[in-house]
Amino acid sequence: MRSSIEAACGITGDLFRGPGRLFEAELVIDAGAPVPSGATLLQAGRVVPALVRFGPPAGEDVARTVSIKVPDAYGPDEDQDFLLASSLDGIPWHHAVVSRSAQGGLYSSLWLYLAGVKPVVFGARVAESDADVASGDRVDFLIASAVSRFTDIGRLILGDETEDAALRFAASNCGGGLQALPPARLYAG
Template sequence: MGDNLATLPHTVRSTVSGALGDPLRVFAEPGQVFQADVTFDDDARLPGLTQLLRPGRRYTTFVRIAPLSRDAVVRTVCVKFPDAYGPGDDQDFLFASSGDGAPLHHVAFPTTRADNQLYSSLWPYLAGVRPVVFGASAPAGSRSGALSRGDRLDFLLGGLIGRFHRIGDIRLGSEIPRASVGFAASNSGGGLRALPPALFYRG
């Protein structure tokens, strides 16, 4: 399957891989890992019946920005909420560079820069009983260049056919040198669950 996908154009190849559970391991590319603060807005419109998504709640997380390449490639932002539901019971989100609104938030787009880009979970999660798509993006007016300490991203939420809207803030802190932090969309709970094919994403 991987050899057959490798012959396709980059955007099609990455999108098809995402729809099949990521056999090409787009989310496995190495990158920089940061400690980060995630804060959900006090007035955020959040789905009910979840433990994590609460207005005004602040968390200390790990965020990986990958890959390190300057070529036009699919880029990823992975967010880990460690011990979100108890010791060793994390909540992870894996996002790939994409477009805004259906069907573009299901499409993985190559880009040469990690900033000034929208990232999407590509496929839905269940938040309580509501199917949603999560994402992240650098807000308007952000400094250009690679994402690094002090930069921030908007944490985004969208419906299956709507556009994304902001629900919170991701602020990058210190880089963790040679960090070995794994991410898996199957790490979830508290009323949040990635659905196939996103359920099988690992990085």
């Protein structure tokens, strides 16, 4: 419960900063996806390169994360980042951080973004154990309105596992009609 209260205040401590497994990936937005208008990244049928980090490494029952970076989404050095924590579906649960083992599950941005003028929450669903994800695996990319359950709008297709010790994620990396709102805007890892 402490993690949820801290996240609500924008205090995530080391939640998004720990080590993890990093993959090259493609973010694919489904052709018929119910995407909000006004967000250039969320165009039906769009495919963009991405990086995805799963953390922390497999082991104990703790809050887990999936961090997604779309490099140069809006131009050179203008990335789009999504920092997602292990969570549940529906109000108020997609605003709560829950502990879980590396068994996979649902991840949420916890708080709101504006996609155009629509308030939304982003999510991911990992079918495999986080420890077992591998090149070629798919991770569902999700969206929910402020008061609904998550809906699939696309997927992340994992490529090669890679390393980049200097890579940093920050929810404040946004643009193109996507805007992280406080406290999510303060999340960094």
